[in-house]
Structures are given as structure tokens and as C-alpha cells.
Amino acid sequence: MVKLMATYTVRPAKETPGGYRCLSDCDQARTINHAPIIYFYPPVNMSLESATEILRHSLSEALVIFYPLAGRLHWIGGGRLVLECNALGALLIAVESDAKIDDFGDFRPTQEIQALIPSVDYNKPIHELPLLLVQVTKFSCGGISLGLGTSRIMTDGLSAFLFIQEWAKIARGEQPNCPPFLDRSILLAPENLTAPVFDHPAYSPQPLLIGNQDHMEERKRESATLTLKLSKDQVEKLKDKANKDRSAFNKNRPYTRYEAVAGHIWRTACKARQHESQQPTTLSIIVDARNRMEPPLPPRYFGSSIFRVTAESTSGELVSKPLGYASGKARQAIEKATHEYLQSALVYVKCQEDVTQFRNFHTVGYAKGDFYGNPNLKITSWAGLPIYGADFGWGQEIYMGPGVIRNDGKVFVLPSRGQDGSFLVVLGLQVRHIDAFQKFFYEDICLQKPLVINPSL
Numbered sequence: 001m002v003k004l005m006a007t008y009t010v011r012p013a014k015e016t017p018g019g020y021r022c023l024s025d026c027d028q029a030r031t032i033n034h035a036p037i038i039y040f041y042p043p044v045n046m047s048l049e050s051a052t053e054i055l056r057h058s059l060s061e062a063l064v065i066f067y068p069l070a071g072r073l074h075w076i077g078g079g080r081l082v083l084e085c086n087a088l089g090a091l092l093i094a095v096e097s098d099a100k101i102d103d104f105g106d107f108r109p110t111q112e113i114q115a116l117i118p119s120v121d122y123n124k125p126i127h128e129l130p131l132l133l134v135q136v137t138k139f140s141c142g143g144i145s146l147g148l149g150t151s152r153i154m155t156d157g158l159s160a161f162l163f164i165q166e167w168a169k170i171a172r173g174e175q176p177n178c179p180p181f182l183d184r185s186i187l188l189a190p191e192n193l194t195a196p197v198f199d200h201p202a203y204s205p206q207p208l209l210i211g212n213q214d215h216m217e218e219r220k221r222e223s224a225t226l227t228l229k230l231s232k233d234q235v236e237k238l239k240d241k242a243n244k245d246r247s248a249f250n251k252n253r254p255y256t257r258y259e260a261v262a263g264h265i266w267r268t269a270c271k272a273r274q275h276e277s278q279q280p281t282t283l284s285i286i287v288d289a290r291n292r293m294e295p296p297l298p299p300r301y302f303g304s305s306i307f308r309v310t311a312e313s314t315s316g317e318l319v320s321k322p323l324g325y326a327s328g329k330a331r332q333a334i335e336k337a338t339h340e341y342l343q344s345a346l347v348y349v350k351c352q353e354d355v356t357q358f359r360n361f362h363t364v365g366y367a368k369g370d371f372y373g374n375p376n377l378k379i380t381s382w383a384g385l386p387i388y389g390a391d392f393g394w395g396q397e398i399y400m401g402p403g404v405i406r407n408d409g410k411v412f413v414l415p416s417r418g419q420d421g422s423f424l425v426v427l428g429l430q431v432r433h434i435d436a437f438q439k440f441f442y443e444d445i446c447l448q449k450p451l452v453i454n455p456s457l
Contacts, residue, residue, distance in 0.1 A: 002095055002096070002098075003097075004093065004094075005048060005049075005052075005094045005095060005096055006052060006093065006094040007091070007094075008056055008094075009089045009091060010056055010059045010060050010089050010090045010092050011063065011070060012060060012063040012070050012089070013060040013064055014064045016063075016064055016067035016085065017067060017085055018085050018086060020084050020085070021082070022082060022185060022188070023080075023081055024186070024187035024188055024304070025187060025189045025346040025347075025349045026187045026306075026307070027154075027184060027187075027303065027304050028079075028080050028349055029349045030152045030304055030358065030359075031358070031360065032073075032081075032122065032126060032152070033120070033152060034120055034133060034150055034151055034152065035149065035150050035152050035155070035160065036114070036148070036149050036403030036404040037147070037148045037149075037150070037164075037400065037401075037402065038109075038116060038146070038148075038399075038401060038403040039146040039147075039390055039397040039399070040101055040104070040144075040145050040397060040398050040399040041144040041145070041394055041396075041398065042101070043101075043141050043142030043143045044142060044394040044395060046144075047138075048136070049094075051094075051136055051144060051392075051394065052094040052136055054392060055092060055134065055146075055171065056092055058167060058170040058392070059092060059134070062170050062176075063087075063089070063090065065166065065176060066163050066180060066302065067087065068083060068085060068182060069090060069132045069150075070085075070086075070087050070088060070089050070131075070132075071083050071084050071086055071087070071088065072084050072086060072088055072127045072128070072129070072131070073126050073127060073129070073153065074127050078352075078353060078354045078355060078356075079354050079355040079356030079357075079358070079359055081126070081153065083154075084127070089130065090130050090132035090134065091118060091132070091133045092135075093118060093134070093135045093136075094135075094136050094138075095135060095136070095137045096137070096138050097138070097139050097140070098140045099139055100140055100143070101139055101141055101145075101398075102141070106227045107401060108227040108426065109401070109402055109403055109426065113403055113404070114403065114404045116135060116147040116403070117133075117135055117147035117149055117404065118147065120133065131151040131154050132150055133149040134147070134149075135148075144394065146390070146392070147403055148160075148164070148403075149403075150163070152304070153304065154303070155303070156306040157306070157382060158288065158290070158305075158385055159180075159304070159305075161385050161386045162180065162300065162302065163180075163302070164390050165389070166180075167392075168391055168392050172391060172392070172393050173393075180301070181300050181301045181302060182302055182303075184303045186297060186298075187303065187346065188350075189347045189349070193344070194347075195347065195351060196344040196345070196347045196348040196351065197340070197344045197347075198336075198340075198345075200344070200345055200348050201282075201310045201312070202284060202307070202309055202310045202345075203308075203349075203358075206376045207279075207280035207375060207376060208375075209275075209374060210275075210276055210278070210279055215371045215373070218371070218373050218374045218430075219373070219407075221374075221408065221431075221432070222430065222432075223406075223428050223429060223430050224429065224434060225426065225428050226427055226428075226429060226434055226437070226438065227401075227426050228424070228427075228438065228441055228442075229416075229422060229425075230422055230424075230425060230445075231422045232420055232421030232422045234422075235257050235261060236257075236421075237445055238257075238260040238261055238323065238445060239254075239255060239256070239257050241260070241322070241324075242255045242263060242264075242323045242324045242327040243255050243260075245323055245324025245325070246324045246327075246328070255324070255327045255328075258381055258383060258413065259327045259331050259334070261413060262283065262285065262326075262379055262381075262413070263323055263326030263327035263329070263330050264327075265377065265379065265411055265425065265441075266283045266329075266330070266377055266379075267318045267319060267323065267326045268440045268441045268444065269377055269409075269429075269433075269437060270315040270319050270375075271440045272434075272436035272437035273315075273374055273375060273433055274436075276315070277314065277319075277320075278314055278315075278316060279314060279315040279316070280313075280375070281313060281314065281375045282310050282311060282377075283310070283376070283379060284308050284309070284310050284377070284378040285308065285309050285310070285311065285330060285379055286306050286381070287306065287308075287337045288305055288306055289306070289307055289337070289342050292337055293342060294339040307345055308378075309333040309336050309337050311329040311330050311332065313325075313329050315375065371409070372407075372410060373408030373409035373428075373430070374408055374430060374433075376409055377409050377410075378411065379412075380411070380412050380413070381412075381413045382412060382413065382414045383413060383414070383423070384415075387400055387414065387415075388417055397417075399417070400417075401414060401424070401426055405426065406428070407428055408429055408430045409428065410427065410428045411426070411428075412424075412427070413425055414426065425441075
């Protein structure tokens with residue numbers, strides 16, 4: 001049983017700059033929903049009221065620094081949006097639950113986890129929707145969860161975690177770091193380019209299952225979530241195997257751990273889904289433009305700077321060829337994301353008369369929004385992001401991860417909390433494919449012999 005105890009609108013503690021701010025062309029290609037994040041904390045000797053007061057006062061201070069998050073979005077035509085910095089504030093709700101933290105098992109993003117994050121009614125006018133929503137929940141065991149929804153238009157992963165880390169510092173009574181860089185015009189399309197100079201398949205519909213006319217049948221299928229752990233040894237085995245096979249597909253630098261794991265996940269999905277050998281399939285990969293632009297974006301850029309790139313193959317090729325082939329396809333897609341390619345992507349968005357197609361987000365059973373499920377995948381890595389250490393005064397989290405995965409084909413790769421070289425893979429799959437995916441995911445690692453560098457080890 002869950003009981004709502006309090007609801008607050010948290011506004012900046014001081015007067016902040018007002019007026020309208022342009023969004024970048026990168027922002028204009030983002031969906032209008034919120035990215036859900038969940039933190040769990042062990043039992044603490046602190047009441048819900050005390051925890052809520054800490055969050056409320058520190059959030060008010062944090063919104064002075066990150067004042068765009070206290071604003072609202074407005075439609076301006078053609079599916080485009082503008083930000084109004086009006087200090088209307090963020091939503092904070094406090095909830096008591098008779099559940100225990102142990103009831104959530106491995107914390108995979110189930111409906112029970114989703115209930116720990118504020119829900120949003122996207123039928124409301126967009127200018128009524130807060131850009132940041134927070135829910136603090138106190139469990140009967142004394143544990144706490146913190147669920148957040150951050151506007152995907154306002155933040156990408158790095159920006160969201162930058163904000164959370166600074167907010168937590170304020171809650172602990174510490175001084176925040178230097179202020180974020182808030183000028184989004186830095187990611188407007190260059191004026192000297194009037195048309196994209198590259199193809200951008202990431203903005204096009206993804207392949208259909210052979211014999212299907214659209215994605216509707218696959219969209220309607222029941223999906224569930226799965227959390228799988230890869231130990232450091234298993235990750236190294238995959239990396240060694242990918243690089244052992246590398247020479248036939250890539251003669252440059254060795255594959256990274258992430259490229260090896262991404263290739264393995266893609267191959268495993270194709271096997272579990274039992275595609276026809278000629279089935280086209282894509283792996284959409286999220287890349288961060290911050291260090292790919294020339295010059296790089298300011299280190300504390302606060303906004304969305306992520307782009308999708310697409311690896312393409314057939315299921316037959318991925319399954320029949322060694323892991324190095326799949327990792328090579330992922331590498332080729334990632335390496336496309338040069339300064340010139342990303343500028344071309346910004347121009348592509350700018351040249352769209354109407355960007356509404358980018359605003360819709362997938363809801364199970366509905367035709368709107370991009371669909372990255374069967375026969376495709378979309379993968380996001382949180383490795384390298386400051387996802388851990390969000391201590392608001394009651395200690396560090398025992399778990400953090402994505403709060404909701406609503407559909408088939410969405411994959412997150414997280415570093416383990418202990419930073420020991422292991423990964424957590426959190427993904428959504430159709431229920432009919434989950435058992436096979438889990439079987440092949442681990443079975444293929446065991447069958448793959450790592451490259452022996454030093455037999456004495």
C-alpha cells in the first residue's frame with residue numbers, strides 16, 4: 001500500500017534570469033517525455049518528513065544554479081519548442097509505502113518500480129508540465145527511494161547526473177562546483193550549411209520483420225524487463241573474443257569492452273528472436289557529441305548533446321559470423337559520429353519543416369513514436385557517467401538505474417556500483433524471447449574461449 005503524504009512545487013530560492021531561451025537543434029529532435037531514474041538507499045534513522053525537508057530546501061537552492069529546469073516549454077510551430085525561464089518550479093512529492101526494499105529483488109524496472117517515479121499526464125498542455133519531477137518514498141523497512149523524471153529535451157544522461165550530483169552536494173551542506181554552461185545555441189546548426197552532407201538513417205524508420213507491413217503487431221506484443229550481470233571476467237572474455245576475430249573486420253585499434261558487449265547483445269537478440277537469416281536488423285547506438293565536436297563543448301554543458309547512429313546488418317550475418325563482426329559493425333557506426341557528421345545531423349533537423357515526428361514517444365500498442373523493438377535494438381551506455389554517489393545526507397545508494405523500460409528493444413549498459421569492471425545489462429524484450437535471450441547471453445560466453453595472453457596467469 002502506498003500513501004501520498006505531501007506535494008510541493010519547489011521554486012528557485014532566489015530570483016533567477018527570466019525570459020525565453022532558444023533550444024538547440026539537438027533538443028528539437030528529442031521526445032517530449034521525461035527520463036526516469038531510480039535510486040534506492042538502505043534503512044536510515046530519518047523520518048520521511050526530515051528527508052523531504054532536506055530535498056525541498058536543497059532543490060530550491062539547486063534550481064538557482066540550474067534555473068532552466070524550473071521553467072516551462074512552449075510550442076512555437078512546426079513541432080518546435082522554446083524554453084521560458086519563468087521559475088514555476090519542479091514537482092516534489094513524498095510517499096510512504098508498506099513495502100520493503102527487498103521486495104524489489106534485482107531492481108529491474110517493473111511496474112512496482114515505476115510507481116516510485118512521478119507519473120506525467122502528457123495530454124496536458126506542455127507549458128503546464130514541470131521539467132523536473134521528484135518522488136521520495138519511505139519504506140516500512142526504513143529504506144528510501146528517490147525517483148526522478150527529467151525532461152529529455154532539457155537534459156541528456158550526463159546533464160541529468162551533473163544536476164543530481166550538484167543537488168546532493170548542496171543537500172550535504174557542501175559548496176557546488178563551478179556553474180553549468182547553459183547556452184544551448186552552441187548546438188544550433190551552422191549557418192553556412194543549408195543541407196545535410198551525410199545520410200542520417202537514425203532519423204528514418206527502422207527495418208520491419210520480413211512479411212510485415214508495419215511495426216504494429218510487434219508493438220502490441222507483451223514485453224518485460226530483464227537485468228543481467230556481466231562479471232569483469234565475462235566482460236574480458238567477450239572483449240578478447242571480439243579482438244581475436246578482429247583482423248577480418250577491423251585492422252585498427254582493438255575493440256573496447258563496450259563495443260564487445262554491444263555486439264554480443266545484438267547477436268544474442270537475433271538468436272533469441274529466431275529471425276530468418278536475411279532479416280535486416282539495426283543497432284541504434286547513443287553517442288555523446290561533447291568531445292566529438294571541434295572544438296569540444298564546454299565540460300559542464302547543460303543540455304542534450306546526444307545523437308543516434310545506426311549499425312546495420314542481417315541476422316544471418318550476425319549469428320553466423322564471429323563476435324568481431326558484430327562489434328565491428330558497432331564500431332563503424334560509432335566512428336561515423338565525427339564533428340562533420342554531427343553538424344550534418346543538426347542541419348538535417350533544421351531543414352525539417354515539421355519535427356513532430358521526433359517528438360512522439362513509443363507507448364505499447366500505439367503507432368506513434370520510434371520503435372526499436374523486434375527485429376532491432378537501441379542501446380545506451382551509462383559507463384563513464386557519474387551515476388553513483390548521490391548522497392543527500394543519508395548515505396550512498398545501494399542501487400541506481402533506469403526507472404522504466406516500457407518497450408521491447410531498449411537496452412542500458414551500466415557499470416557496477418563497485419566499479420570493479422563488471423556491467424549490468426538492463427533491457428526490455430518481448431516475453432516470448434526472454435528465456436532464450438538469457439540462455440544464449442551466458443551460454444555463448446562460456447563457449448567462447450578467451451585469447452590467452454599469458455598462460456601462467
